Amino acid sequence: MSVITFIIDDEHYSAKEGDTILQVTRDNKIHIPTLCYLDGLSTFGACRLCVVEIEGSPKLFPACTTKPTEGMIVRTKTDRLKRYRRMIVELLASEGNHQCAVCVVNGHCELQNLAYEVGLDHVRFPYLFPHKSLDATHKEFVMDRNRCVLCTRCVRVCHEVEGAHVWDIAGRGINCEIIADLNQPWGTSESCTSCGKCVRVCPTGALFEKGASIGEMQKERGFIKFIVNARNKSEWVHTAHEEE
Amino acid sequence: MTLEDLRELAEKEQTRQAQFEHRILYCSSAGCVSSGCDAVKTEMKKALEELGLTKKCELVGTGCLGLCGEGPLVFVHSDPTLYQHVDAAAARRIVEEHIGQGKKVQENILDMNDPFFSSQKKIVLENMGNINAESIEEYIAAGGYEALAKALTEMVPEEVVGEIRKAGLRGRGGAGYPTGLKWDIVRKGVADQKYVVCNADEGDPGAFMDRSVLEGDPHRVLEGMAIAGYAVGASQGFVYARAEYPLAIDRLKTAIKQAERLGLLGNRIFESQFNFRIDIRIGAGAFVCGEETALLRSVMGRRGRPKVRPPYPSEKGLWGKPTVINNVETYANVAPILRNGSAWFSAIGTQKSPGTKVFAIAGNVKRPGLIEVPMGIALRKIVFDIGGGTPEGTQFKAAQAGGPSGGCIPTEHLDIPVDYESLQTVGAMMGSGGMIIIDNTSNMVEVAKYFSEFCMDESCGKCIPCRVGTKHIYMMLEKIIKGDATEEDFELLKELCMMVKETSLCGLGQSAPNGVLSTVRFFKDEYLVKLKKSGAPGTIVNQPAAELSPAAAKEA
Amino acid sequence: MKPRVATAWLGGCSGCHMSFLDLDERLIELAEKIDLVYSPIADVKEFPENVDVTLVEGAVANSENEEMAHIIRKNSRIVIAFGDCATTGNVTAMRNSFPLAEVQNRSYIDLADKNPRIPDEYVTIAQLLKTAKPLHEIIKVDVWLHGCPPTADQIWFAISELLQGKIPVLPPAYLRYG
Numbered sequence: 022m023s024v025i026t027f028i029i030d031d032e033h034y035s036a037k038e039g040d041t042i043l044q045v046t047r048d049n050k051i052h053i054p055t056l057c058y059l060d061g062l063s064t065f066g067a068c069r070l071c072v073v074e075i076e077g078s079p080k081l082f083p084a085c086t087t088k089p090t091e092g093m094i095v096r097t098k099t100d101r102l103k104r105y106r107r108m109i110v111e112l113l114a115s116e117g118n119h120q121c122a123v124c125v126v127n128g129h130c131e132l133q134n135l136a137y138e139v140g141l142d143h144v145r146f147p148y149l150f151p152h153k154s155l156d157a158t159h160k161e162f163v164m165d166r167n168r169c170v171l172c173t174r175c176v177r178v179c180h181e182v183e184g185a186h187v188w189d190i191a192g193r194g195i196n197c198e199i200i201a202d203l204n205q206p207w208g209t210s211e212s213c214t215s216c217g218k219c220v221r222v223c224p225t226g227a228l229f230e231k232g233a234s235i236g237e238m239q240k241e242r243g244f245i246k247f248i249v250n251a252r253n254k255s256e257w258v259h260t261a262h263e264e265e
Numbered sequence: 266m267t268l269e270d271l272r273e274l275a276e277k278e279q280t281r282q283a284q285f286e287h288r289i290l291y292c293s294s295a296g297c298v299s300s301g302c303d304a305v306k307t308e309m310k311k312a313l314e315e316l317g318l319t320k321k322c323e324l325v326g327t328g329c330l331g332l333c334g335e336g337p338l339v340f341v342h343s344d345p346t347l348y349q350h351v352d353a354a355a356a357r358r359i360v361e362e363h364i365g366q367g368k369k370v371q372e373n374i375l376d377m378n379d380p381f382f383s384s385q386k387k388i389v390l391e392n393m394g395n396i397n398a399e400s401i402e403e404y405i406a407a408g409g410y411e412a413l414a415k416a417l418t419e420m421v422p423e424e425v426v427g428e429i430r431k432a433g434l435r436g437r438g439g440a441g442y443p444t445g446l447k448w449d450i451v452r453k454g455v456a457d458q459k460y461v462v463c464n465a466d467e468g469d470p471g472a473f474m475d476r477s478v479l480e481g482d483p484h485r486v487l488e489g490m491a492i493a494g495y496a497v498g499a500s501q502g503f504v505y506a507r508a509e510y511p512l513a514i515d516r517l518k519t520a521i522k523q524a525e526r527l528g529l530l531g532n533r534i535f536e537s538q539f540n541f542r543i544d545i546r547i548g549a550g551a552f553v554c555g556e557e558t559a560l561l562r563s564v565m566g567r568r569g570r571p572k573v574r575p576p577y578p579s580e581k582g583l584w585g586k587p588t589v590i591n592n593v594e595t596y597a598n599v600a601p602i603l604r605n606g607s608a609w610f611s612a613i614g615t616q617k618s619p620g621t622k623v624f625a626i627a628g629n630v631k632r633p634g635l636i637e638v639p640m641g642i643a644l645r646k647i648v649f650d651i652g653g654g655t656p657e658g659t660q661f662k663a664a665q666a667g668g669p670s671g672g673c674i675p676t677e678h679l680d681i682p683v684d685y686e687s688l689q690t691v692g693a694m695m696g697s698g699g700m701i702i703i704d705n706t707s708n709m710v711e712v713a714k715y716f717s718e719f720c721m722d723e724s725c726g727k728c729i730p731c732r733v734g735t736k737h738i739y740m741m742l743e744k745i746i747k748g749d750a751t752e753e754d755f756e757l758l759k760e761l762c763m764m765v766k767e768t769s770l771c772g773l774g775q776s777a778p779n780g781v782l783s784t785v786r787f788f789k790d791e792y793l794v795k796l797k798k799s800g801a802p803g804t805i806v807n808q809p810a811a812e813l814s815p816a817a818a819k820e821a
Numbered sequence: 822m823k824p825r826v827a828t829a830w831l832g833g834c835s836g837c838h839m840s841f842l843d844l845d846e847r848l849i850e851l852a853e854k855i856d857l858v859y860s861p862i863a864d865v866k867e868f869p870e871n872v873d874v875t876l877v878e879g880a881v882a883n884s885e886n887e888e889m890a891h892i893i894r895k896n897s898r899i900v901i902a903f904g905d906c907a908t909t910g911n912v913t914a915m916r917n918s919f920p921l922a923e924v925q926n927r928s929y930i931d932l933a934d935k936n937p938r939i940p941d942e943y944v945t946i947a948q949l950l951k952t953a954k955p956l957h958e959i960i961k962v963d964v965w966l967h968g969c970p971p972t973a974d975q976i977w978f979a980i981s982e983l984l985q986g987k988i989p990v991l992p993p994a995y996l997r998y999g
Contacts, residue, residue, distance in 0.1 A: 066573035067728040069768040081767050086573045105764045112733035118918055120911050121999025122969035128999065137996050142965045143908055143957055145757055146737045150910075150917035150952060167918070171726065190568065190726070193551065195736045197726030236999075 027093040036089050043071055043084040046097065053097050054106060054138055056113075056131060057172040058085045059222055061245035063181060065173055070106055070135070073097045081105075107139040115146045116195070118153065118167035124226040125238035131224035132170060149195070156201070158208030161231055162220050164199070169227035171197055175219035178245060187213045199227075218245070266528040267536055268414045271405060274527075278406035285323040287364050288342040290394055291351075293326030294480045295473070295512055296333035296634075301352065302326075305337050308353040312360035322364045325400075328393035328481015332381065333634040340394050348373040380650040381632055386613065386639045388621050389597040392482045398516060401523035404484040410529050412603035416492050417537040425496040426452055429599065432607035433619040438464055438555075438592030439667065439696040440772075441618070441685035447589060450579040451497040454587030459499035461490050462583065462590040464560055465506040465513070468552040469668025470719060471627040472699030475593035477635050478623070479506070479513035482597070483520035487543060489596030491530065492603060493589050494541040502543040503583075505560050507550050517545060552669075552723035556771050557590045559725065570725045571771035592697065594623055614640030618684035622698060628665070629655045629704035638683070645679040648702055655704035663703045663787070665712070667696030669719040670776030672783030673709065692783040694776070709788040710795065714742040716780035723773065731774030734765035738781060751797045759785060824873040824984065827859035828903070829893055831886040832913040832953055833879025837904035838862065840970035841876070847977055854984055870896045874983050876903040876966070876976075880913035881959045885947035894960035899988070901979065905969040905998055907956040912969075917952040925949070964989055969999050 025036045029051060036045045041064075046053050056068035064085045072081040076094035081102075089095065096102070113132060121127050135141075153166035176188040176199065187210050191200045201207040220228040221241050229238045243259075250256045282288065289309060291302050306326065313319050330338040335349035339359060346369055348359060355373050362368045387393075396403035404410070416425050430445025451459060463486060467475040479486060490502045506514050521543055524530040532540045546564045548554045554569040561583050563569035582588020598620060602610045611619040618640040624647065627633045631653030638647060648654065648664055655661050663673040666683075672693035674681065681687050685695050703712060721735040741758045744750045750758075762778035762785075769775045785792060830838060838861060844851065858872055859865045868889070875897040881887050894900055905911040916924045930937040940946045956962050966979055975995045982989035 064573070065727075067770060069728050069730055069770065072768050083573065083770075104760070105768055108761065108764045109729050109768065112729055112737065114909070115737070116729075116733045118915070119909075120905075120915055122905055122911055123915075124999065133998055136998065137993060140993070140996065142967070142991070142996065143902070143955070143962070146761075147740065147958060148910060148914065148917075148955070149736070150914065152918040170729075171732070192726070193553075194721060194724035194726045194732055197732065 025089050025091050027089040027091065027095065029095045030097055040088065041085055042073060042082075042087050042089055042095055045089065046084065051097065053084050054135055055085065056135065056170065056224060057174065059174050059178075059242060059245060061182070061247075061249040062174060062177045062222075065177065068109070068170075068172060070109055072102060072105065074099055074102065103139070107141060110135050110139045110141050111144045111146055113170055114141065114144045115148050116151070117169065118150060119225075123235055124168065125229045125233045125235060126226035126240065127236040129236070129239050130226060131242075151195075153198070156207045157231070158206035159210075159213070159215070160208065161215060162207070162217065163229055163231055164201070164207055165227050165229070166198055167227075168225045169199055170225055171199070172224055173199075174222040174224065175199065175228060178218045178222050182245060182248060183214060183216050183218050185212045185214050185216075188219060221245075266534075268411075268418060271410055271414055274402060275406045275408075278402040282323070282403075282406065285321065286343060287322035289322060289324045289359070289364070290327040290340045290342055290397075291324070292328070292330040292336060292338040292340075292394075293398060294329035294333075294477050295510075296329065297336040297338055298512065300336040302337040304353050305339065305351050305356040308356040309339075309360050312357045313364075316360065316365055318360065318364055322360075325397040325403075327396060328390070328398050329477040329635045330394050331385075331390075331634045331636060332375065332632055334632055335375065335634075338375075342395070345377065347375040347377050349375040381634075381636075381653070384642070384646055384650050385637050386621050387637050388601050388610075388613070389478060389485075389594055389623050390481070390635070390637045391601070392485065393477075396482070398481045398483070399519055401484055401520065401527060401529075404482070408604060409484050409600070410488055412600035413488050413491050413495075413529065414535050415603055416495055417535045417539055422452055422496045422498060425492060425603070428603060428607050429496070432602045432610040433617075434595065434598055434602060434610065435618060435620075435685065436591060437594035437598070437622065437697065439670075439694060441695060444591060444595055447579055447591070448493060448496050450577075451499075451587040451589045454580065456586045458501070458584075458586050459497055460583045460586060460588040461494045461497065461499045461502040462561065462564065462578075462588055463490055463502065463504040463596055464555060464557065464590055464592045465504055465510070466548050466555040466560060467510075467593070467697060468507065468550075468555050468723070469697055469699040470716075471625060471701045472668060472697055473625045474623040474635065474698040476510050476513050477625075478593050478597050479510070480516055483513075483517045484524065485600060486517075486593055486596045487520055487524055487530065489599035490543060491534065491541050492599050493591070493596065495539050497587070497589050499589065500540045500542065502541060503546050503564050504543060505546045505548055505554070505564055507548045507554075509550055514545060514547060521545070551725070552719075553725040553771070553773050556773055558771070561588065561590065570727045571773070573770060594698070615682065615684050617686060622683065622695065624698045624700045626652050626700050626702065628701035629659060629707065630702040631656060640684045641682040643680050644674060644683055647683065647700070648679065652702060655702060659704035659706055661702070662705045662707065663709070663712075665693075665701040665703060665716075665780075666699070667694035667776075667779075668699045669716040669723075670694065670773065670779050671696045671699075672779045673703065673712065673787060675787040692779065692786055694779075709784040709791045710742060710746055713780045713784045714739065714746060717742055717777070720773065720777035720780070724777070725773070728768075728770035728774060730765045731769045731771075731777060734761060734769075735774070735777050737761060738765065738778060742781070745792060745795050748795055748797070750795070755792060755796055823854060823856045825858045825869070825871065826855045826980075827857070827868065827872045827875040827893075827897065828861065829859070829868070829875060829877045829889060830861045831877060831879035831889060831907070831956075832882030833904065833906040834912070835861065835878070836970040837876075837878040837906075840904075840968075840973055841976055843973040844977055845973070847973075851980065868892050868896060872897040874899045874901065874980075876901045877907050877956055878903045880906040880910045880953040880955060881950065882913050882953040883947040883949050887950065887959060890956060890959045899963045899983065900956075900960065901964045901966055902956045902962045903966050904971055905967060907962075908965050908967055909998070910953055910955045914953040914955075921949060921951055964991075966991070967996060967998055 054070045057065045066086045071084040074096040156164040180186040202210045339348040434444040435441040559569040559571045578588045623637045717739045721739045726732045906913045929939045979989040
């Protein structure tokens with residue numbers, strides 16, 4: 022297997038062929054913020070938080086899908102990237118109804134952590150306060166669309182790991198929503214196995230267990246990688262919590 | 266079917282047409298349908314029958330004649346005369362006086378020496394006004410399917426690709442990627458199945474090039490696709506057309522059936538080993554499905570959402586197989602290139618952008634319509650010579666090229682040559698060929714808002730910058746137009762636009778802020794007059810930079 | 822002259838002020854260093870002029886809040902959005918996803934014990950704005966103090982910085998929502 026040597030933020034790193042920039046940074050403990058990416062699931066490339074600069078191109082590249090080439094010079098922390106990442110988090114915050122104070126994952130939320138990471142002291146765009154629904158028809162879990170960031174981790178984990186494909190997306194643009202089966206109450210879904218994987222990978226409090234009160238819901242997002250590794254490589258090794 | 270059979274068919278059709286002393290071709294494209302060409306046709310048919318002229322004169326519906334604003338248009342082919350604004354009464358007079366008595370109907374004549382016609386160069390639209398849009402025989406009589414026969418009988422796939430490469434044909438969907446290069450990648454790809462896809466999901470406001478080609482000359486597109494299929498080794502093609510184009514889809518369906526009947530599509534075409542089928546997929550009208558990766562997903566029956574490239578469709582397209590995807594107009598150029606040779610084609614237009622481009626001219630212009638011009642023509646010529654300039658009493662302000670993702674080109678750049686690279690230098694793009702002319706009665710902030718609204722509505726919602734960013738761009742423009750925005754808001758708007766442009770996932774998001782960015786670049790004053798000064802009454806920012814009072818600071 | 826400090830209470834639960842009182846013994850130190858010229862915990866009717874720093878709790882939820890916000894901005898050198906409601910709208914803004922009439926019906930009619938009516942004809946009762954807004958959408962804000970409520974330490978840090986003549990730049994550890 023050939024090895025690629027390239028530069029991230031002025032340091033040399035090597036990558037196995039086929040690795041993405043994000044994998045290399047994770048292996049080397051270089052932090053790049055992500056939201057839709059989750060180890061063990063297919064890459065979606067939609068949150069755009071992991072965009073990096075590559076010398077010689079005016080464009081920005083998502084680290085999660087871009088593969089390094091020999092001698093590539095990658096920058097992950099320029100002022101432009103910092104400004105854009107902050108703005109992306111601002112857009113996310115303005116888009117939903119995120120009231121941390123009354124949220125089940127307060128303190129364990131990836132969106133909150135992102136806000137802290139980008140130094141989001143306030144949101145410069147007007148909040149949209151959309152009217153979103155809450156689905157509490159499932160016997161164990163709740164889907165609160167007010168807190169959904171449309172990362173589609175639930176869609177992917179259900180399709181790719183559980184094989185049930187309960188979740189999908191309806192609508193378009195700002196009106197996109199996660200729906201169960203054919204846009205029906207979750208509790209009436211016949212495809213749902215109640216495995217709870219979607220709940221555990223959800224970065225925010227959009228999916229949570231019934232009975233959890235403010236700040237009580239802790240998620241275990243790394244276990245998907247464990248399952249996928251166990252399944253594909255017969256390796257039962259917990260490598261989960263690196264990034265959390 | 267062999268080449269001889271094809272030529273025999275062509276001759277037979279030419280003889281059939283020659284029996285008629287006159288041929289009347291009425292425009293049967295959607296533009297003239299909406300201005301009443303059906304009534305014209307009925308009246309003419311009735312008049313021909315009443316006067317017993319049906320043996321002397323043939324009446325056929327043809328493709329778009331170009332001057333859509335002056336429709337319904339009727340063309341008397343034998344004695345080349347173009348009539349405009351033909352209503353039922355005029356239709357009867359044309360039959361009675363022109364056909365019957367040889368006297369032209371002066372009131373409706375459109376001067377064919379007008380620069381609108383003389384400045385054009387027709388390759389893609391060459392059959393418009395010449396052939397019946399619904400007859401494969403007429404297409405064959407005009408040299409149709411000769412190129413396919415030539416490719417299949419005289420050339421190996423490599424040569425076909427080589428010819429297209431030498432011609433320098435570039436994608437007419439907007440980005441201008443070299444078509445031959447794309448085909449070559451697919452040709453070299455190793456797979457048990459490959460696909461050819463035609464992007465007919467034309468969605469730009471004011472654009473109707475692809476629709477007109479499909480309505481007026483569908484076989485040209487099918488032939489181009491079949492040649493592409495042979496060149497890359499694909500046996501299946503798909504045309505992805507939007508449901509809003511029912512007439513184009515009907516004609517396409519008819520054309521596919523006709524071609525299959527004659528063995529020009531199907532198995533062992535021209536008795537070669539080449540099999541090719543074409544199926545139609547109808548889109549539900551999402552603009553984003555014009556983006557190739559979203560289109561391919563939609564063809565496969567999935568949600569039309571773009572995905573990250575690479576891999577490009579030429580490596581992994583439909584069902585993971587190498588796929589050629591080109592626009593209608595690109596395929597429409599293929600047959601003429603093979604028929605006339607790459608040297609002929611590359612001599613037209615500019616060196617980097619050979620050939621012609623079809624534009625749909627709309628907006629504040631005297632003569633809106635469908636035109637085809639050589640690449641590199643000055644924008645001024647399009648606007649003033651062909652389009653006739655803006656209406657009386659108004660002045661030209663900008664040409665909006667490239668659809669909602671394009672940009673506005675102001676007066677000072679009117680002499681810019683219209684080709685892929687030049688348009689980009691002024692923040693516009695070739696796009697698929699929509700061109701909207703704007704005069705001084707329009708406010709450019711409103712124009713930007715219109716295009717931003719379009720992009721917002723059509724965002725698929727996958728990536729955050731486009732999904733939420735386009736919404737905020739639109740809201741900020743509304744705020745500016747209402748007069749509530751401050752200079753700080755304007756700065757934030759510009760930064761937001763750059764962010765959406767640079768971080769969005771697909772072409773739609775990356776170009777969504779272009780409407781704002783290009784109007785800010787060339788018409789900044791129109792924004793500035795609407796802004797509140799920092800510190801003006803009622804603005805949020807009503808204080809200078811905060812400082813503690815010196816006394817307080819000292820005390821502390 | 823000591824710095825003139827004010828605190829104001831707009832559309833919030835007063836939790837931020839409770840947290841302010843949690844400064845405990847530090848309040849005594851603070852009292853020596855500042856003049857508290859206006860506050861819900863001080864009996865002052867009119868918002869005074871020439872204030873150095875004002876901490877504003879709560880979202881801008883009704884016409885009175887809006888008027889007050891403008892007065893505060895006009896009369897204060899530095900305005901601090903005090904807590905999550907002032908910063909994001911937070912709980913006060915949870916009504917925003919519903920039409921105003923629906924919100925009023927629910928609170929004044931559906932849930933009324935007696936005399937159900939929407940109090941819209943009293944000039945003395947402030948009218949709800951269509952949506953509750955964070956403070957910076959109404960007036961310029963200089964510093965944001967997050968938290969529901971901000972902790973006493975956060976408040977103390979901000980005030981200490983201000984007393985040293987500095988605009989507080991909150992360290993990342995003090996950036997916390999909820």
